[in-house]
Amino acid sequence: MTSETHTRLHPPRLTLEGCSFAYDEKSVLRDVDAVVESGEFLGIVGPNGAGKTTLLRLLSGQRAPASGRATSGDEALHAMPALKRARTIAVVPQSEAVMFPWPVYSFVMLGRHPHTRSLGFEGPGDHHAVEEAMAMVGITELASRKVTDLSGGELHRVLIARALAQDAPVLLLDEPNAHLDIRHQVELFELLSQLHGTGSRSIVIITHDLNLASTYCDRLLLMDDGRIAAHGAPRDVLREDLIARHFGVRVGIDEGERPHVRLLRPDGNS
Numbered sequence: 001m002t003s004e005t006h007t008r009l010h011p012p013r014l015t016l017e018g019c020s021f022a023y024d025e026k027s028v029l030r031d032v033d034a035v036v037e038s039g040e041f042l043g044i045v046g047p048n049g050a051g052k053t054t055l056l057r058l059l060s061g062q063r064a065p066a067s068g069r070a071t072s073g074d075e076a077l078h079a080m081p082a083l084k085r086a087r088t089i090a091v092v093p094q095s096e097a098v099m100f101p102w103p104v105y106s107f108v109m110l111g112r113h114p115h116t117r118s119l120g121f122e123g124p125g126d127h128h129a130v131e132e133a134m135a136m137v138g139i140t141e142l143a144s145r146k147v148t149d150l151s152g153g154e155l156h157r158v159l160i161a162r163a164l165a166q167d168a169p170v171l172l173l174d175e176p177n178a179h180l181d182i183r184h185q186v187e188l189f190e191l192l193s194q195l196h197g198t199g200s201r202s203i204v205i206i207t208h209d210l211n212l213a214s215t216y217c218d219r220l221l222l223m224d225d226g227r228i229a230a231h232g233a234p235r236d237v238l239r240e241d242l243i244a245r246h247f248g249v250r251v252g253i254d255e256g257e258r259p260h261v262r263l264l265r266p267d268g269n270s
């Protein structure tokens with residue numbers, strides 16, 4: 001048995017009920033209701049500034065809603081003890097300022113913190129989990145490189161490996177494919193699909209790639225202006241009218257269970 005399978009909890013259902021949030025005076029989420037079902041692969045799409053990252057911050061417990069409730073089971077997410085939350089939810093942020101020149105291996109080991117803390121030192125299981133996470137995202141050969149010397153794409157894969165090493169049943173990712181070339185994007189979605197395919201992980205991903213979201217996600221949430229504009233199966237969300245209204249672009253849709261979005265020029269030509 002690997003560390004991938006023996007320590008993880010069952011993914012809890014995450015719920016946002018009537019959640020509003022503002023940074024200072026600026027209202028960013030307005031009366032949002034959303035659910036992440038246990039074990040689902042949920043994509044969050046929407047234009048820049050729609051509130052997607054903020055919604056993820058509520059789901060990770062990093063921020064508390066100004067009104068409404070953000071819960072994991074019956075527990076308020078932001079009030080969960082930090083260790084319990086870290087064992088439940090792993091986050092891959094959009095970016096992270098890395099100041100200290102950690103070797104990649106040690107940096108990924110930071111993801112084991114919620115598991116090693118009670119013992120105070122790393123055991124063979126932790127090393128196994130780190131090696132496995134690094135192998136899964138294809139960064140084994142970067143092990144001794146300094147995190148401060150990596151390209152944007154390499155660093156992003158290191159952040160993903162750290163989250164995988166955390167071995168939490170809920171994985172939240174904020175535009176993880178933004179810095180990746182097309183091969184690494186497909187590899188990432190294949191990896192997420194494989195991790196999710198066991199049914200033992202909930203995955204929530206913010207992405208601007210509507211076709212990758214359509215291909216891999218069970219369900220999509222379309223956000224605009226702090227609200228949920230649409231949600232459902234990819235074919236219910238990736239519609240010409242919804243994309244025109246919320247992204248302000250003309251597209252053609254190749255219909256199907258998993259629709260494919262084609263960009264059109266404003267005059268309607270492809």
Ligand code: ADP
Pocket residue numbers: 023026028046047048049050051052053054055
């Ligand atoms: P998205 O992820 O959809 O682009 P965000 O949730 O990042 O949207 O941002 C929604 C709005 O909140 C934007 O107008 C953004 O400028 C603002 N915002 C995001 N983070 C902060 C912050 N820490 N302080 C102040 N305003 C913020």
